[in-house]
Amino acid sequence: MHRQARRAQVLRHAKRIFARKGYHRTNVADIIARAGIARGTFYLYFENKRELFEEILQQVVSELTARVLRLKVGAGEPDAVEQLRANLLRVVSYLLAERELTDILLHHSTGFDRELDEQIQAFYDRIAALIQRSLDLGVEMKLVRGADTRIMSYAILGGIKEVVAMASRRGDASVDSVVEEILNFGLTGVARPELLTSPDLGPAHNGGNGGGAGSFFGPLLD
């Protein structure tokens, strides 16, 4: 078997096991048993267990990075929201399709190795930075309200991670609905939009029975 084919074979089996049992509970013995190769053979193709894991992780990271495109502004470019939606769609559909990889990335991804941990963190930071850029752009375009876009971007990232993790865990939830909900939520939050700009509702009406829409959201919008 040729080098790449062999590597692929081992990677394929390893993914499953890592996803199921996590990094530490997975032994080389598990992997070679599944892959049907000898102990020594494993080390012919991978420096060590950690490198194998890293490679799997790298794969997801690359895939995902490739699926997140910078928003383009300008005549002839699609609607910004469309671009966002397309990004999300690509990312979420990959994540939900490659359940095993997703699980590895979302759950078993910390505490092995300082270096590896940092790589994963760096990946997320990169994603957050992309999101932040989009937000900053939106602010410039007066589409996005002024706010701490760094915090916002992590909130968005975290929301995506958690929703995808949940969807992956439960197995239900279509990619489309997940994407739409994330998008809606990210853009508009939970409030009914009508309530957000009513001229007659504001901080002034704050007290009272606590049920007025204005007193609910008003103060948040400075």
Add this chain to the structure above:
Amino acid sequence: MHRQARRAQVLRHAKRIFARKGYHRTNVADIIARAGIARGTFYLYFENKRELFEEILQQVVSELTARVLRLKVGAGEPDAVEQLRANLLRVVSYLLAERELTDILLHHSTGFDRELDEQIQAFYDRIAALIQRSLDLGVEMKLVRGADTRIMSYAILGGIKEVVAMASRRGDASVDSVVEEILNFGLTGVARPELLTSPDLGPAHNGGNGGGAGSFFGPLLD
């Protein structure tokens, strides 16, 4: 030294180490060295390493659970948003104050033990359920737009986790600003509120230059 004092001492040191190195890279030797006790002493107070870790985790989980109160609706109750803010404030200030515990909960919290993993997941699910209840309540009160509140609740939870993790990592960011940003983001999303209800902007204007506010958010609000 008396039982409770000794336990506390060991717990205190263990927290630090677990937070710094994670569960697997921390060994009993590390803990006893830090705590300045003998090997046997450790096992006098804790069944084993796992049990110690579990206890630390349980502590955070209890603390947090106690800090999240159900929203109360009715005359004489504070504004719902105020209640949300208070919850967030209690949670976030605890998390940012107890940095070590936070790190343990947010990062090193998976892949030890199926049982332990499940406990943590159950905790998050409980929190998500609380959030969802509040959202459902909001929907009923016509304050929250109709949507899949389960997904929403996980998005909110994820947002909080990620922002707190980031804030904890970076060390900057005041509790107040973190809370306000999360609250704003959760309630209103990223969009400028004015854009959300303009009567003359809607799905119809979807195509085109991709820059119009309506074409940006309109389609999301069906």
Add this chain to the structure above:
Amino acid sequence: MHRQARRAQVLRHAKRIFARKGYHRTNVADIIARAGIARGTFYLYFENKRELFEEILQQVVSELTARVLRLKVGAGEPDAVEQLRANLLRVVSYLLAERELTDILLHHSTGFDRELDEQIQAFYDRIAALIQRSLDLGVEMKLVRGADTRIMSYAILGGIKEVVAMASRRGDASVDSVVEEILNFGLTGVARPELLTSPDLGPAHNGGNGGGAGSFFGPLLD
């Protein structure tokens, strides 16, 4: 509580546990828990676990030694068999009454400590020597056939041990029947006595149907 009373209390509980679990599986923790004393108190009364065990063992050994009397020959002395029977009766009734001690002596009595093992062996050797003396006496008196009385004595000792062990294990079997069987067996073996001296049966008739009594036992009695 006075020294001797305390010792006795601990010894009493320890016996039970040693009998049930053997020396190695019994911990000091078990003993003090049962005896209701503190860890340190244990070491106030016994040098260590081994010494405690040794003391228990010594107790049995002394009791048994006292119950085995030398056969006395001479006018006015009871029948030799009666003396044997009386010895056996005293020994066996003690062993079956003190089931726990018996179990310790018979089962858990080797492999701790070279020294302890040797003490036990020495005890058995002493018993065997006593038996051998009786046999030698019997030979002198022409009551016992000439043979290797050392081997004989160990055979008898072993027989007693095994039968008592079995009786102790099963719980049935009266002391009397055990004693009678041992005695009968020791003195006469298994053969029907008539067969042993019939003049017309002997080695000569050896071949044939393999069932003749002479051909069965004859050759043994040269």
Add this chain to the structure above:
Amino acid sequence: MHRQARRAQVLRHAKRIFARKGYHRTNVADIIARAGIARGTFYLYFENKRELFEEILQQVVSELTARVLRLKVGAGEPDAVEQLRANLLRVVSYLLAERELTDILLHHSTGFDRELDEQIQAFYDRIAALIQRSLDLGVEMKLVRGADTRIMSYAILGGIKEVVAMASRRGDASVDSVVEEILNFGLTGVARPELLTSPDLGPAHNGGNGGGAGSFFGPLLD
């Protein structure tokens, strides 16, 4: 080295050490040091220390079981005593040749593990049952006196064990003499055969000078 060879090598060394020091005082370190292998290698061939010991024990048990044949009755079959003698010869010569194994079986064989203890007891019970069958057969054939053959069989078993143990310990004593003595003793006991059937001696003469043959054995033969 190939699997079977390595196992055999480890078993060989382990036997010696177990025999010398007993189960508990023998540790894995001893065994691997003797066998000249690394710690991990040990666990490549044996699940754990207990399993290794069990295997050694099993080996003796199997060997011995194979050496004890059921007595066959019928025309053309060898004399029953000859068959007994052959059984004993096979068993005793194995036990005295494999001194180490014998020591393990006879001395260090209790108190590890309830399960292991029970296996050993079961083995002895099996042997006792075999002996009892032979005795019952003898009774039927009117060669063996009526008696409690279960007790008898344990007495015989115990006799063999103790004599072999002694012979193994002392190192003197030929297999042949051991076998003959056991056989003689088992069949005829210690009494001079002439004394057993003299018509003029019986219970009636019980008292007296304690030296008369009849008063010695008579009462035993009811």
Add this chain to the structure above:
DNA sequence: GATGAATGAGTCTTCATTCAT
């Protein structure tokens, strides 16, 4: 290339014993 036997550092855990209070 492939194999799988061998390695040994690393960890956890137990438990008899000591000693300050």
Add this chain to the structure above:
DNA sequence: GATGAATGAAGACTCATTCAT
């Protein structure tokens, strides 16, 4: 005398990695 917290040596077992065949 009594206590029980503290000790640490001892021992079992794991598993990633190496290397001779």
